[in-house]
Amino acid sequence: xxxxxxxxxxxxxxxxxxxxxxxxxxxxxxxxxxxxxxxxxxxxxxxxxxxxxxxxxxxxxxxxxxxxxxxxxxxxxxxxxxxxxxxxx
Amino acid sequence: xxxxxxxxxxxxxxxxxxxxxxxxxxxxxxxxxxxxxxxxxxxxxxxxxxxxxxxxxxxxxxxxxxxxxxxxxxxxxxxxxxxxxxxxx
Numbered sequence: 270x271x272x273x274x275x276x277x278x279x280x281x282x283x284x285x286x287x288x289x290x291x292x293x294x295x296x297x298x299x300x301x302x303x304x305x306x307x308x309x310x311x312x313x314x315x316x317x318x319x320x321x322x323x324x325x326x327x328x329x330x331x332x333x334x335x336x337x338x339x340x341x342x343x344x345x346x347x348x349x350x351x352x353x354x355x356x357x358x
Numbered sequence: 359x360x361x362x363x364x365x366x367x368x369x370x371x372x373x374x375x376x377x378x379x380x381x382x383x384x385x386x387x388x389x390x391x392x393x394x395x396x397x398x399x400x401x402x403x404x405x406x407x408x409x410x411x412x413x414x415x416x417x418x419x420x421x422x423x424x425x426x427x428x429x430x431x432x433x434x435x436x437x438x439x440x441x442x443x444x445x446x447x
Contacts, residue, residue, distance in 0.1 A: 271409065274405055274408055274412070275405075277402075277405050278402050278403075278405035278406040278408075278409050281399070281401055281402025281405065282399060282402035282406065285395050285399045285402060286395065287395075288392045288394035288395045288398060289395040291392070291394075292390070292394070293390065296390065298389075298390045300387075300390055301381070301382065301385065301387045301388050301389055301391055302378070302390055303377045303378040303380070303381040303382075305377035305380075305381070306374050306376075306377045306378040306381075309370050309373070309374050309377060310374045312370055313367050313369075313370025313371035313374060314367075314371060316363055316364075316366050316367035317367040317371065319363055319367075320360065320363050320367050323360050323363070324360075
């Protein structure tokens, strides 16, 4: 029961940027998303991975590696759509 | 050194929605932010708090309580600005 709650908590937060990627991909708009938030999260999640490696904790490493890869996609989208929107306006 | 990395990781991710709140407050726009992401994170972070209470881990509880409160602000902004924008367009 408690393991299930922990797993659900980890999955929901780990995969939280998937709906943001889906929305931005559909609308081709990201301008209301804060780039400071994206970079702050990227750095924070990267430090979590380093900390997980030190603690030899595979859960910390895997959860944050998944989040890092979705964040990388979002940052890429931010720059590709951001540049396009500037050109169109 | 490792404690510092862990603390930096926790602080950066815990406070990651502050720049998003600041940006949305400044621009009064949130429409590119995914509401599914916000609710998924809210539920995930809430489950983390419940898990933290069960594990009696104050770090998990405090970190996620801070994130939950910033998420609550963002969800409130999403609805108040979202409704305004619909009315203006």
